[in-house]
Amino acid sequence: MDFELPEDIRLLRETVRKFVDRELIPIEMHSMDGPDLKPEYKKSLEAKARELGLWQLDTPAEFGGQGLSLLALAVVWEEVSRSIALPNRGDGVFGPSPRPILLRLPEKMKEKYLYPILRGEKSAAFAQTEPEAGSDPGRMKTRAVRQGDHYVINGYKRFISHAKGADFLQLVAATDPEKGSRGGLSVFIVDMDSKGLSIVRENRHMMGDVTYEIALDDVRVPAENLVGEEGQACARRSRGFPATACTRRRTASA
Numbered sequence: 411m412d413f414e415l416p417e418d419i420r421l422l423r424e425t426v427r428k429f430v431d432r433e434l435i436p437i438e439m440h441s442m443d444g445p446d447l448k449p450e451y452k453k454s455l456e457a458k459a460r461e462l463g464l465w466q467l468d469t470p471a472e473f474g475g476q477g478l479s480l481l482a483l484a485v486v487w488e489e490v491s492r493s494i495a496l497p498n499r500g501d502g503v504f505g506p507s508p509r510p511i512l513l514r515l516p517e518k519m520k521e522k523y524l525y526p527i528l529r530g531e532k533s534a535a536f537a538q539t540e541p542e543a544g545s546d547p548g549r550m551k552t553r554a555v556r557q558g559d560h561y562v563i564n565g566y567k568r569f570i571s572h573a574k575g576a577d578f579l580q581l582v583a584a585t586d587p588e589k590g591s592r593g594g595l596s597v598f599i600v601d602m603d604s605k606g607l608s609i610v611r612e613n614r615h616m617m618g619d620v621t622y623e624i625a626l627d628d629v630r631v632p633a634e635n636l637v638g639e640e641g642q643a644c645a646r647r648s649r650g651f652p653a654t655a656c657t658r659r660r661t662a663s664a
């Protein structure tokens with residue numbers, strides 16, 4: 411087996427290595443304010459990253475990004491991890507990185523949710539985990555029930571990164587609890603300012619990570635905010651949608 415990196419990825423590694431050596435390591439003692447990158451550093455590092463072409467690394471070219479492969483991204487993150495100047499898993503300086511599911515939304519929804527993310531005007535959080543459903547999302551209790559042209563969502567999410575300040579959630583809820591991970595979970599785009607949605611607790615973790623607990627109490631979400639088809643949150647592929655929500659081990663819920 412050949413473990414040599416292709417030429418283009420070796421060049422990318424050199425560029426990132428220089429960026430880390432010259433821009434990140436020298437500011438390690440001053441760049442952070444608690445778990446966050448100080449705004450003045452964020453701004454100047456973003457400008458330098460852009461200049462070097464290190465911008466929107468994982469966003470496909472058709473949406474203005476570099477469309478890097480997983481191997482190339484792994485090489486980038488390996489280099490960046492040599493420095494502690496940036497938040498552990500928080501705000502990067504390489505531009506917006508929308509979750510792939512947003513790239514497949516219908517055009518009208520892209521206007522509302524994807525393009526503002528790409529322009530840096532909005533941010534999103536991913537909300538799947540619950541107190542009793544971490545590795546096994548099929549056990550989740552958060553329930554979405556269709557009522558006419560809306561879904562009504564009730565439940566509780568835990569360990570949600572980047573929820574504070576986010577404009578919307580990419581939320582996984584059970585539409586058919588009996589089926590669990592096998593056709594019973596669906597993904598919704600839920601605006602953070604929806605009535606009945608509240609952040610109820612902040613949890614601080616090792617390495618500066620911060621997560622939030624979110625309560626959903628009769629939150630009404632337009633039916634058009636269902637992503638893909640009902641029950642397809644854990645599907646490997648569904649009419650052009652890639653594997654979406656169930657990022658964890660897929661265990662049968664029943």
Ligand SMILES: Cc1cc2nc3c(=O)[nH]c(=O)nc-3n(C[C@H](O)[C@H](O)[C@H](O)COP(=O)(O)OP(=O)(O)OC[C@H]3O[C@@H](n4cnc5c(N)ncnc54)[C@H](O)[C@@H]3O)c2cc1C
Binds near residue numbers: 538543620658659
């Ligand atoms: C800092 C941080 C940020 C996070 N951010 C987010 C976020 O943004 N959005 C979100 O939705 N979630 C987020 N999470 C949640 C994270 O994805 C969950 O912690 C993870 O899914 C595991 O769930 P759990 O902690 O409930 O562990 P559990 O599911 O209770 O698992 C406990 C242990 O048992 C093992 N285990 C579980 N089931 C099996 C099995 N069937 N066979 C063998 N071993 C098993 C697990 O591997 C693990 O070691 C975050 C968590 C942390 C700590």
